[in-house]
Amino acid sequence: MPAAAIATTTDTTALPVPSKPASGLIRRRVLVVEDDRVTAELLRYVLTEEGWRVHVASTGSEALRVMRSVSPPALVLTDLLVPQVGGFELVRAVRATPGWADVPVVLLTAHWSRACESDALRAGADAAYAKPFDPDELLAAVRRLVEHGRG
């Protein structure tokens, strides 16, 4: 994935473009922070299929750059172990930045434990999911957090 890989720059030539949003939601933007190419494409695909606009960043610092240069997304979906700025640090940065505090953050991790989940929630994440994850469950959480907000 190239640097500053937001939706407009992500190579999508190999992927089927969904014909229309699957839901009645107005298309809103989700920022996916994931350095693994296959997982990033999976998240981009399932979210796009459900009518979300997706920006993909491959590092935590790139995600912060995208959030500063574009407008804050409706939701941030980040892997715990992303390069440069890790998932926990990214959550704390989002929570500490004026204007971003209400942006829901969902963490994904391959190294899930109860301690990890409680650390994620303490850092300010709104939900944490273990890999492998159920895309339907993840989509439901994204929808719920964006529609009803944090808390």
Place this chain on the structure above:
Amino acid sequence: MADPASTALVAAGAAIRTAMAVGVVSLCVALLLLLVAAAVRCWRARTARRDERARRRWLPVFLAAVHGRGDPPGTMPARERTAAVEVWNHLMSTVSGDGGRRLRQCGQDLGLAGSSRRKLARGRSRARLGAVVALGHLGDRPSWDRLVVLLDDANSGIRIDAARALVRIDGTEAVGLLLPRFLDSERWYRSAAVSVLGEADPARVGPALDAGIAAAPPAGRRQLARILGGLRSPAALAGVRRLMTEAGDDHELLSACLDALAGCGEPADAAVVRPLLDHPAWFVRLKAVTAIGRLGGPEDLGPLNRLLSDREWWVRYRSAQAVSSIAGLGADELERLRLAHPDPFARDAVAQVLAESEGAAA
């Protein structure tokens, strides 16, 4: 009698010819090596391009399958299979639920089970590795015996992936096969054993773990306790409790069991930990304090306060952490505790924990 000058000239000529021959041979060898290097480079670039094409072709097919969209996948050309199987394996490790089931069905429809069995028998190492992982994801029971053989493969990557595949095919039976092997800590690192057992469904493998522990020789129990400690799963709890009761004077086994209890124990387990707070071996006291910090309650604050003055720094430090954790003390309360304690060593331990909590808050 030969003229010494002409003899020297002849000798010099022979030396020059030899040197030239050596030079020509060296040049030829260097050119040959260059050619081989260039050929290997070309071959690798070609393989990389072919793999990239395969990934670009099959990733959308697999993503559509996860989402329940798209046409039936058709057939997969043999030259694309290794890279495509790697992508499929990767997605299978990332997706669960209905999406995972649909992706598995897509793999079945593409005939990955049959092709993976063939690769397992006579593929190159990369293809074999992919085949082992794929057969696990497919739950391919006919490959069971072949995968069991691979548990003793010379390649540690193949061994670990074969173990993981067996756990995916039948967790209960696999645990029975794997535990005796995991006792060999030279061949199976603890982290590898923990990661393999972590794939198993905790609800189903608990009894198999317990039976494996019962059958393990006394010498292997420390290693098993360390593995169960790393697992941090409720499935390990019954086994850990059993090992704890059998530990006796084996301080290392006690220490490993306490470590495991700290990870997967329940508050009721604090009762067996409390007597060990006064154990003569400092590393057992250390693990007991850590476990009480996770499992204990307000009734443990008295003994922990006493252990703030233990003769070992690590015990004092973990006691301060445990007091802070059980009492849910904030920075101000920790500071009050530090100032009130008569022992300067205890104050030092509390100050360390206080500095860490302030550092984390900053």
